[in-house]
Amino acid sequence: MIASAHSAAPVSPANDAPVPIPVREVLPWAIFIGLILLIAIYFVGAEQGATSIFSGMYIHEFVHDGRHLLGFPCH
Numbered sequence: 743m744i745a746s747a748h749s750a751a752p753v754s755p756a757n758d759a760p761v762p763i764p765v766r767e768v769l770p771w772a773i774f775i776g777l778i779l780l781i782a783i784y785f786v787g788a789e790q791g792a793t794s795i796f797s798g799m800y801i802h803e804f805v806h807d808g809r810h811l812l813g814f815p816c817h
């Protein structure tokens with residue numbers, strides 16, 4: 743008789759429990775991703791519009807559709 747590995751292996755309830763992720767490990771990534779998103783929102787929403795770090799209109803033109811999609815006032 744051939745028993746499948748799934749039923750033959752002893753099942754421990756601890757192995758099926760979700761592994762908690764400590765906040766200390768997640769927090770730096772949450773801050774990093776939050777900063778990246780804030781920078782992205784700035785470039786989509788305000789750069790070369792209300793404010794301008796870089797001269798010209800390249801960034802404005804590049805993110806123009808996203809700016810309208812997100813409802814930022816443009817023109």
Ligand SMILES: [Zn+2]
Pocket residue numbers: 806810816817
């Ligand atoms: Zn526009």
